[in-house]
Amino acid sequence: MAPLLPMLPRRSFLAGVGIAAAAPALARAQAEQGFESFLDGVRADARRAGISAATLNRAFAGLRPNARVIELDRRQPEGGLSWEEYRDRIMLSPTRIANAQRSYAENATLLRAIETRYRVSPHVVVAIWGVETNFGGNTGGFGVIEALATLAWEGRRASYFRTELLAALRVLQAGDVTPERMRGSWAGAMGQPQFMPSNFERLAVDFDGDGRRDIWDSRADALASIAHYFQRSGWRHGEPWGRVTLPPAGFSLAGADTETKRPLRDFARMGFRAVDGGPLPPAEIETQLILPNRGGGQVFLGHHNLRVIRRYNPPVNYGLAVGLLSDRVA
Known part of the structure; x- marks a missing residue:
C-alpha cells in the first residue's frame, strides 16, 4: 500500500525529527506536517475497521516519528559472524545454556501443562524464549505504536508496517494491553515471544485465564503463545528437529x-x-x-521440525542454534 501523501526526502525526515541539531525550521515543520497527514489517513482506515476514537486518541497522543527507529531500520550489518562465532558466542554461550536449564527447571509444571495442550516440545519453547528475549529479560524499549507508525510513514516497507500498525491498534481496542505497556523492538515485535501484532492477533493465547492475552507480563501466556505458534506451524510432537x-x-x-x-x-x-x-x-x-x-x-x-523452527525466524543459523539449545535444555 502506498503512503497517502508523497514521502519527504530522507534528509528532510532526519532533520525534521532532530538528528541534526541545526535542522532548518522549515524542514522540521514539513516533516511534522507530513507525519500528521499520514496519521490522519491511518485514523480514517482504523475507524472504518471499527477502532474507536478513544483508542486512537490514546494511541496517537503526542506521537512523533522516532529517528532511532529509522536509524536501526537503515543500518546494514557489514559482513557477519561465522557460524561457529554465532553458535558459541551468541546463541550457545555457557551463560545462556545455564539460564535455559534453570528456566526450564523453574517452570517445569507450567511447561508440562503447555505441552499437554499444544503437543509441542517444552525444550524448544524455552530455547525460543531464551534467544528472543533472554527469558523475558529484554523485551525491547520502544513504544510499538510509535515504532510502527514511524516505519509505515517513512516508506521503505510502508505497506507491511502500515498493516502491522492497524493490527496493533486492533490489539489495543481488544483490551489485551495498554498503549503504555505495549512496548517491544524497534520493528514492533512485542513481548516475551517477540510477536508482531498480526501474529499476536492470530496466535497469542490467554493461558492463565485472566481474560487477557498478556505476552508482556504473564509467563504462562507468553510461553503458551510460543507453543501455539509452533502447533499452528505444524510441529510434530515426539519427532527430533x-x-x-x-x-x-x-x-x-x-x-x-x-x-x-x-x-x-x-x-x-x-x-x-x-x-x-x-x-x-x-x-x-x-x-x-x-x-x-x-x-x-x-x-x-x-527434519520437518527444523523447518517449523525456521517459520519463527527464517535464517538457517538461527534454526540450527535454537535446535541445539533445545537439546542442551533437554
Whole structure:
C-alpha cells in the first residue's frame, strides 16, 4: 500500500525529527506536517475497521516519528559472524545454556501443562524464549505504536508496517494491553515471544485465564503463545528437529545437495554417521542435508521440525542454534 501523501526526502525526515541539531525550521515543520497527514489517513482506515476514537486518541497522543527507529531500520550489518562465532558466542554461550536449564527447571509444571495442550516440545519453547528475549529479560524499549507508525510513514516497507500498525491498534481496542505497556523492538515485535501484532492477533493465547492475552507480563501466556505458534506451524510432537552428523569420506561441501528430502535410513546407507561415530538409526523420518551459513565444516541432518523452527525466524543459523539449545535444555 502506498503512503497517502508523497514521502519527504530522507534528509528532510532526519532533520525534521532532530538528528541534526541545526535542522532548518522549515524542514522540521514539513516533516511534522507530513507525519500528521499520514496519521490522519491511518485514523480514517482504523475507524472504518471499527477502532474507536478513544483508542486512537490514546494511541496517537503526542506521537512523533522516532529517528532511532529509522536509524536501526537503515543500518546494514557489514559482513557477519561465522557460524561457529554465532553458535558459541551468541546463541550457545555457557551463560545462556545455564539460564535455559534453570528456566526450564523453574517452570517445569507450567511447561508440562503447555505441552499437554499444544503437543509441542517444552525444550524448544524455552530455547525460543531464551534467544528472543533472554527469558523475558529484554523485551525491547520502544513504544510499538510509535515504532510502527514511524516505519509505515517513512516508506521503505510502508505497506507491511502500515498493516502491522492497524493490527496493533486492533490489539489495543481488544483490551489485551495498554498503549503504555505495549512496548517491544524497534520493528514492533512485542513481548516475551517477540510477536508482531498480526501474529499476536492470530496466535497469542490467554493461558492463565485472566481474560487477557498478556505476552508482556504473564509467563504462562507468553510461553503458551510460543507453543501455539509452533502447533499452528505444524510441529510434530515426539519427532527430533535434526542432528549434527559426520559425513562420509570424500564428502565435499561444495555442490552438496541440500534440497532433496529422503528417509534418514538413506543417509545412513550413504555413510553418514552420528556425531559420536556410531551408526544413524535406520528410520523413515524425512531428512535433508543442512549446511550452516559461513560455516567451517559442521554438517547437519534436518527434519520437518527444523523447518517449523525456521517459520519463527527464517535464517538457517538461527534454526540450527535454537535446535541445539533445545537439546542442551533437554
